[in-house]
C-alpha cells in the first residue's frame with residue numbers, strides 16, 4: 001500500500017513536470033513565432049533597403065552620367081578645337097611696341113588688329129594704293145598702313161596673369177577626369193612666353209592643372225559618389241624627331257650605350273598609346289610636380305650645352321594620365337592630359353643653315369606644319385556628334401611626325417584641343433608674329449560641330 005502511494009506520488013510529480021514542460025514549450029513556440037515574425041520583418045526591411053539602394057545607385061549613375069554629358073556638351077559648344085592668343089608683356093626694355101588693338105575680356109568681339117610697321121621698303125611696295133589700308137599718322141606724315149585682322153576664341157593682353165588664364169581652361173582640364181583626352185599646346189616664336197605660360201613653377205598651366213586635378217579628386221562629393229583616382233606623370237622631349245625621357249637622366253646619358261629605345265606603340269582597340277621604356281611616376285601631391293619640372297629642366301640642360309637653345313628647339317610634353325575607378329557603379333575611366341610646350345616657331349631659312357642646325361630646322365618645320373595639317377584635317381572630319389573620327393576619316397597624316405603620331409588618340413575621338421598662340425609685343429618681331437597668327441588662324445579656322453551636330457565655319 002505504501003509502495004502504491006509512492007508510485008502515485010511519482011506519477012503526479014511527472015504529470016506536473018509534463019504540464020510545466022508543455023507550458024514552457026508553448027511559451028517557447030510563441031516566442032519563436034514572434035522571433036520568426038520579427039525576422040520576416042527584418043528580411044522585408046532589408047529587401048526594401050536593398051531595392052532602395054539599387055534605385056538610388058541607378059539614379060546616382062544616371063545623374064552622374066547626365067552631369068558628365070552636360071559638362072561635355074558645354075565644352076563641345078565652346079568647340080573641340082579652341083585657340084587663345086596671349087600677348088607677352090614688355091619687360092625692362094625700350095623696344096618699340098607693335099601697334100595692336102583688341103577687345104577687353106568682357107567684349108563679345110574676339111578680333112585682334114595688328115598694324116604693320118611702316119618701313120621705306122613697304123612704302124615703296126604699297127605706294128598709295130594698298131589692298132587693305134588705314135591712315136597711320138607717323139611723325140606727322142600720312143602713311144597708308146596694312147592692318148591684319150585675326151579672330152580667336154580669347155585674346156589675353158599684356159597685363160593678364162597666368163591665374164586668370166587658367167580660369168579659362170580649368171573646365172577643359174576637368175574633362176580629362178571624365179575620361180577625355182585633352183591637348184593644350186603653346187605655340188609661338190622663341191621668347192614669346194610659351195614656357196612662362198605652361199611651366200612657370202608658381203602658376204604655369206602644368207602646376208595649376210595638377211593642383212586642380214588633386215582638388216577635384218580629393219573633394220568629398222567625388223568620394224561620396226564612389227570615385228577613386230590615381231594620377232601618373234610622364235615628361236618627354238622630342239628633339240630632332242627623337243624622343244628623350246626628361247625624368248630619367250641616366251637614360252639620356254646612356255642612350256647610345258644601352259640603345260634604349262623610346263618607341264610609340266598604339267593599341268587601336270582601346271585607343272591607347274604607350275611609349276616603350278619611358279618613366280612614369282605616380283603623382284601623389286602637387287609638390288611632386290614642381291620637383292618634376294625642375295628635374296626635367298636639369299635633364300634638358302644635360303642634353304645640351306645651351307639649355308635655352310635646346311628648349312627653343314624641341315617640343316616638351318608633360319603627359320598626365322588620370323585613372324578613375326568607381327566600385328559602386330562599376331565604371332572605369334582613363335583620360336590623358338597633354339601639356340605641350342612646342343619648339344620655337346620662327347622659320348629659319350634652310351638655305352642659311354648647315355649641319356646639325358639644318359637638321360634641327362627641318363625637324364621643327366616639318367613637325368609644326370604637320371601639326372597644323374593634322375588639326376586642320378581633323379577639324380574638317382568631325383562626326384555629327386562633334387567628335388573627330390579616325391575610322392571614317394579621309395587620310396589624316398598622323399604618321400608624318402613623332403609629335404602627331406604620339407598624340408594620335410589625344411587629338412581625335414573623345415578629345416579636346418586648345419592652342420595658346422603666344423606673341424611678343426615688339427615691332428621687331430612683326431614678321432614672325434604674323435606667321436604665328438597665320439598658323440593659329442589655320443588651326444582656328446576649322447569647321448567645328450556644335451552640340452546639335454550642325455557645322456559652322458569660323459573666322460572667315
Ligand SMILES: Nc1ncnc2c1ncn2[C@@H]1O[C@H](COP(=O)(O)OP(=O)(O)OP(=O)(O)O)[C@@H](O)[C@H]1O
Pocket residue numbers: 088089091188189190191192193194195196197308311312313343344422
Ligand atoms: N606673361 C609674362 N609675364 C612676365 N614675364 C613673361 C611673360 N611671358 C614671358 N615672360 C618672360 O619672357 C621671357 C621669355 O619667355 P619664355 O621663356 O616663356 O619664352 P618661350 O616662348 O618659352 O621661349 P623658348 O622658345 O626659348 O622656350 C622669360 O624671361 C619669361 O620669364
